[in-house]
Amino acid sequence: MTDTTTNAPADRARTTELGPVGRFLKATEIDTRMLGMVGALLLIWVGLQVISSLRLGVNPFEFDSRTFLTARNLWNLSVQASAVAIMATGMVLVIVMRNIDLSVGSAEGLIGMVMGFAQVHFLVKAVGLELGNPWIWALALAIGIALGLMIGALQGFVIAYMEVPAFIVTLGGLLIWRGAAWWVTSGQTIAPLDATFQLMGGGPQGAIGATWSWIVGLVACLAVVFLLLRGRQQRKRFKFPLRPVWAEALLGAVTCGVILGAIWIANSYPWPIGIVRRYAEANGITIPEGGLFIAHGIAIPVLIAVAVGIVMTFVTNRTRFGRYVFAIGGNPEAANLAGINTRWITMKVFMIMGVLAAISAAVSSARLNSATNSLGTLDELLVIAAAVIGGTSLAGGSGTVAGAMLGALLMQSLQSGMVLLNIDTPLQNIVVGLVLVVAVWLDTLYRKRV
């Protein structure tokens, strides 16, 4: 028995000879499933661009302003995908633990109504804050998040400690919270919402503008470089195999390129003329010949979604809690025998899901500038579909936050694209349903081969 492993021959079946693609993937350590998803997304984008151009009779590569690949459309797409993407990050954990949450759409509806009621009625009339007070925004959101936490805790408690299957508990929740949403105002829609609260929903005001977008982008690029360098240092510290330098450089360059590209697109989408005119009048600016170009920049809901994604990725990969969630998903009995409090972890996962439903409720009600009791209807299915398309296995134990967010973007791309092509709603649903089934089938094939 020796203490070194370095000189011993590898104890494994012989590895198959790798082709150039295989060597490339091995050197960069890119997840092939993630690569496939990105490929599918690009394929859908290009496909929609070609179809939408052909319908208009224009060249797909001239990027006519009415086709799919325009700054405006991509910007709207990112805003629309945010709500589902935020919840999908939590659904990954729920599904990884072999549970399901069917109640997120209804919980979103109830929380949206309560936040709407809080900011328009309760905080103004009962608490006595003036309309437009910036605290209204924060308090309403805090109330929503607290409610989401309580909804999640309640469902999680029944699932974990009373041992009622998650499917049943959250199916009950689906009906209960939707009913409760109606009771908040007896079905009346609450609109308009608080002006500050609305910023969470995007729109010209709810975006951070060109300068700040570039700053965010640069900070993100620096973070990417820092993380790559730190990872390399850690591996060196323990003498683990390193990625080749060219692979590290390529990864960094591509990631930064994507980040800056996205910001360039967001900054290419100008405010509509009417809003520019009002803005110019309010600030005493004379609009020059040919109009004034004020870029949207990144939308606030997108920033929220990205921040949620980063936090959730950190939680799943770097914390004890995340490790336990995956271990429980892989083998609940083993996790229990290892001394993990599986019930408490289960309850915590549902609490996180509730909080994310609250954030989604804020984003989507702010975007619509109204709270209705139908807010988030069928979102539970979109969220589950996004997670599953993003590679989360319903058998439990595997899934990534980034994948689920890509899944949400993919589904939203399809839906927006079909709206752009004037496809009827029933047919849209058929296509989305088919895509879900085909995506999971492809994933099954992939799992068998790899």
Place this chain on the structure above:
Amino acid sequence: MEQTRIPLVDLKNISIAFGGIRAVDDASVDLYPGEVVALLGHNGAGKSTLIKILSGAYKRDAGTIMVRGEEAAISNPRDAKKYGIETIYQTLALADNVDAAANLFLGREIMTAYGTLDDVAMEAEARKVMGRLNPRFQRFKEPVSKLSGGQRQSVAIARAILFNARILIMDEPTAALGPQETAQVGELVKQLKADGIGIFLISHDIHDVFDLADRVCVMKNGQVVGTARTEDVTKDEVLGMIILGKCPPGATPGPGAMQIAA
């Protein structure tokens, strides 16, 4: 000489019933430091159940557990680990979807100063301990579901010895292993024994454990047939205990011993 020392573990009159079935009925067994006690019996004799009570996986209905002479409160696996009781389960109890290091440290992760998982340090530790057990093991990046039966077994064993176990429970430790790996486990048992660790070896196959064990304890239908030092009994006599419940002269009979008509 052994009798004057305090036993590492003393299970006294343990009983547990599932529904109407008395899986373990008034069973008592003890274990001294540096000793290997083999728990033998047919499938369903109650060996695994008795041992799961010690490891905290099951809650006993009656009886006491003494660890180093003091009564131990063990009601879940975390409690058992606090007393230095480590278990290698028959099913291995590995989380298949995470890698070897994550399994080794499951429930006892190494954290960085910022409270995050220190995966690199855990992998380094894992490389050390696996290097001792199975020097040819290299697959640290892959989920354990991709490993062979023997490799998975070595992960499970490594997990048990990584945290300075005082009491080691091995439930059918060689069930998935080839002859060479079985011999390796035998070596390991001897080495751990020399370190003063007490080991419960559970098996339904007497040939696996007879040469390793200092004492055997045979169970049948949830009861202890008898306990004997291996030098005082033959394999055939132990087989008689397992199959018939017949207690030979060299053994101390338990409540489950066949009553000899006379």
